[in-house]
Amino acid sequence: MKKGRYQRVLVRSVGSWILGARSLLLVSMGVLACGFPTQAQSQQLPNVPEVEGGLAATLGTAASASAQLPAQRLPGSISGTIIDRTGTGVVGARVRLTRDDQSPSREVASNDQGQFFFANIAPGPFQLTITSEGFALQTSSGNLSSGQSYTTPQIELTLATNITEVRVSFTQVELAQEQLKDQEKQRVLGVIPNYYVSYVANAVPLNTRQKFQLAWKSTVDPFTFGFTAAIAGSEQAQNRFSGYGQGAQGYGKRYGASYADLVTSTYIGGAILPSLLKQDPRYFYKGTGSKKSRALYAIANAVICKGDNGHWQPSYSAILGSLASGGISNLYYPSSDRDGIGLTFENALIGIGASAGANLLQEFVVRKLTPNVPNYAPATP
DSSP, rough: OOHHHHHHHHHHHOOOOOOOOHHHHHHHHHHHHOOOOHHHHHHOOOOOHHHHHHHHHHHHHHHHHHTTTTOOOOOOEEEEEETTSSOOBBBBOEEEEEETTTTOEEEOOOOOTTTEEEEOOOOEEEEEEEOTTOOOOOOEEEEEETTEEOOOOOOOOOOOOOOOOOOOOOOOHHHHHHHHHHHHEEEETTEEEETEEEETOOOOOOOOHHHHHHHHHHHTTTHHHHHHHHHHHHHHHHHHGGOOOOOHHHHHHHHHHHHHHHHHHHHHIIIIIIHHHHOOOOOOOOSSSOHHHHHHHHHHHHTEETTSSSSSOOOOHHHHHHHHHHHHHTTTOOOGGOOHHHHHHHHHHHHHHHHHHHHHHHHHHHGOOOTTTOOOOOOOO
C-alpha cells in the first residue's frame, strides 16, 4: 500500500510671360497719323522751326502717355524639396508661406518625396517656414518675379536638440506576464511541460492571478492528462488500490484519484498557499559555480523558496501543500489504503526528497533537453 502511495507523492512533485510693345505701337501710329509736310506746304509755312517744334511736341506727348501706362503683374508659383541630413525627402513637413504685404499666409505639407508647391502667388518678396516633428524649425526666403516659376534650393532639416525623451516601460505586473509567457513555452524534449522553472536571474514576482494561471496551465496541459492515464493504467495492471476493483470502473477511479492528487498538490502548494504566504512557487535555475555548489543549491530549494519580496525563506507553501494534499486524498482513496496521520507526514518527507531530486535534474539535465530556452543571465542564490 505504501509503495502505491509513495508513487502518488512522486506524481504530485513534478509601419509666363510679360507685354511691353503696346506703348511703342501707339507712338508709331501717332507719327504716321500726323505725317510729314510736302514742299508746297512747307513753302506756305512762314516759320519751319515752328512746324518742327510742333512735331517734337507731338512725339513728346505720345511718349509721355506711353510711360504712364501701368506694367502688368502676373502671378507665379513657388516649389521646392525638403530633405533630412541623409538626403531623404521629409514626408509631411508643414511649409508656411508668408508675405511682407500683410496678405494671409498659406500652408501646405510635403509629399512622399518631400516636395511642396504653392500656385497663384503674387510677385514680390516671400518667406517660407518649415516645421516637422523631431526636426528644428527651418526658414527660407526669396523674391518672386511676375509670372515666375520659382524653385527654392533644397531645404535640409536638422534634428531638434530639445526633443523630450519618452521612455516606454512595463509595470511589474506586465513584466511578470511577459516572463510567464516565456515559461509557458518551456517543454522538455519539446513535449513535457516545464512551467515551474524560471531562467530569469531577477524575475519579477507573480501576483495571485498569475500564480493561479500557472497552476491552471499545468493541470490542463494535454501531457498531464496523458501522464495521468499512464499512471492509472500502471496501477490497475498491478492491482494497486484494490478497493477500486478492476475493469473500466476501477480504471476510472484510479484515473480520478491520480488526477485529484496532481490538482490538489499543484493548486494548494503552487497557487493558494504561495498567494497567502507571499512566496514564489518556481525553481530558479542557478547554472553557475561548481557542481557541488549547484547541487547544494538544488537540494536546498526543496525546503527553501524565494519570497515575493525577493528574499529566500523556508518553503512553507510546498511543505504545507504536500501535507494538505495528502490529507485530502483520504477522502477518495479506498478505506484500506487511506493514510493515517503518521503516514501523511511520512509522505510529505518523501515529497521533499522527490523535489530535491527533481531540482537536481533541473540544474544539470533538463535545460539541455529543453529547446528555445531564453538566454537569460543565470540566477544567484
